[in-house]
Amino acid sequence: MNVFEPMSLKKMKIANRVGVAPMCTYMCLRKDGVAQDFHLAHYTTFAMGQPGLIIQEATSVNESGYISDYCLGIHQPRQREALKRVVDSVHAYPVKFGIQLNHAGAKSNKSGCRKISASSLIEGVEEASLADIQKVISDFESAAKWARQLGYDFVEVHSAHGYLLNQFLSPLTNHRTDAYGQDKGLLLQQVVEAVLKEFDGPVFVRLSGEEYADDGRHIEDTLETVKRLDRLGVSLINMSSGGVSPVAMNVFPMYQVNLATQAKSVTALPLATAGLITQREQIADIIDSGKADVVLLGRLLTRDPFFLMKWRFDLGLISKENTPNYLFRSLSAMK
Numbered sequence: 001m002n003v004f005e006p007m008s009l010k011k012m013k014i015a016n017r018v019g020v021a022p023m024c025t026y027m028c029l030r031k032d033g034v035a036q037d038f039h040l041a042h043y044t045t046f047a048m049g050q051p052g053l054i055i056q057e058a059t060s061v062n063e064s065g066y067i068s069d070y071c072l073g074i075h076q077p078r079q080r081e082a083l084k085r086v087v088d089s090v091h092a093y094p095v096k097f098g099i100q101l102n103h104a105g106a107k108s109n110k111s112g113c114r115k116i117s118a119s120s121l122i123e124g125v126e127e128a129s130l131a132d133i134q135k136v137i138s139d140f141e142s143a144a145k146w147a148r149q150l151g152y153d154f155v156e157v158h159s160a161h162g163y164l165l166n167q168f169l170s171p172l173t174n175h176r177t178d179a180y181g182q183d184k185g186l187l188l189q190q191v192v193e194a195v196l197k198e199f200d201g202p203v204f205v206r207l208s209g210e211e212y213a214d215d216g217r218h219i220e221d222t223l224e225t226v227k228r229l230d231r232l233g234v235s236l237i238n239m240s241s242g243g244v245s246p247v248a249m250n251v252f253p254m255y256q257v258n259l260a261t262q263a264k265s266v267t268a269l270p271l272a273t274a275g276l277i278t279q280r281e282q283i284a285d286i287i288d289s290g291k292a293d294v295v296l297l298g299r300l301l302t303r304d305p306f307f308l309m310k311w312r313f314d315l316g317l318i319s320k321e322n323t324p325n326y327l328f329r330s331l332s333a334m335k
């Protein structure tokens, strides 16, 4: 079984093929985008469970990119000071830690903030001007520079789930006639180029492979985007789905795996998959049969951060010598 075999992404080595999916916690209770003790404890707990990697929740690159009043930001000095503590705490464990950089665009829900998108299709949302677009690119670039300075091992550009970069990619939300409408992948390309310029470690991109709407993007369109990102030099595609269209998604165990598998037919880049994956056998099958290269677990690890530890213990990969006493005694008690 290859799940617990190490793997290299650029120069970054991950100890196993399972990661923590990015998940907003909505726990900046002071509405200032500053990580609290909660975030330190939350991400450190994930790290103690020793996944190969952890992707920090969507973190806003500027004042208008927040998904909610309670989300994290990286654009202010106080926010970076607090994130540094989280990064250092996670790094006490053999885990690679990345940050998901996001601009929520029309889905920005911070009180009083300006909402921009590719087009103005909803009341209260403005079509981004060329100056707005330049600012978005430069805010992603600054965020990538700060992420490097803070010690994150990798960065993920969030271009899925109907947020700003996805709004530019999608024909459902991008009705522009300028260069950013004629080439709907142009903004994503320019953001990725800017991030790659500032961040010399692995850069991941999360995409929605399927929008589940007739007039939306389908996997064939996503495969073209994957090829383009491959040429730009990203290190991993994190394949998700949905978010732009209000169409109800039909979700079932492993429902997104086949989107990642299809992408593997057009690129040699590693593919990550997530979505209702909850069983050891499912994870082992996805990795061993090459359906995807990395499995991200979200809600399962939230309710059971030691899921992987327990699995490794059962496989005999954990010994008294390589594990803190309190943890070894707890794992042994399962028997």
Ligand SMILES: Cc1cc2nc3c(=O)[nH]c(=O)nc-3n(C[C@H](O)[C@H](O)[C@H](O)COP(=O)(O)O)c2cc1C
Pocket (backbone or CB within 6 Å): 021, 022, 023, 024, 025, 057, 058, 100, 158, 160, 161, 206, 240, 274, 275, 276, 277, 296, 297, 298, 299, 300
């Ligand atoms: C509470 C919650 C918050 C989420 N926040 C994010 C996020 O910040 N960024 C992102 O790309 N996906 C986000 N997601 C989606 C997850 O990354 C993941 O794809 C999804 O939960 C499916 O995986 P699971 O079934 O293992 O939980 C979120 C999901 C949940 C449940």
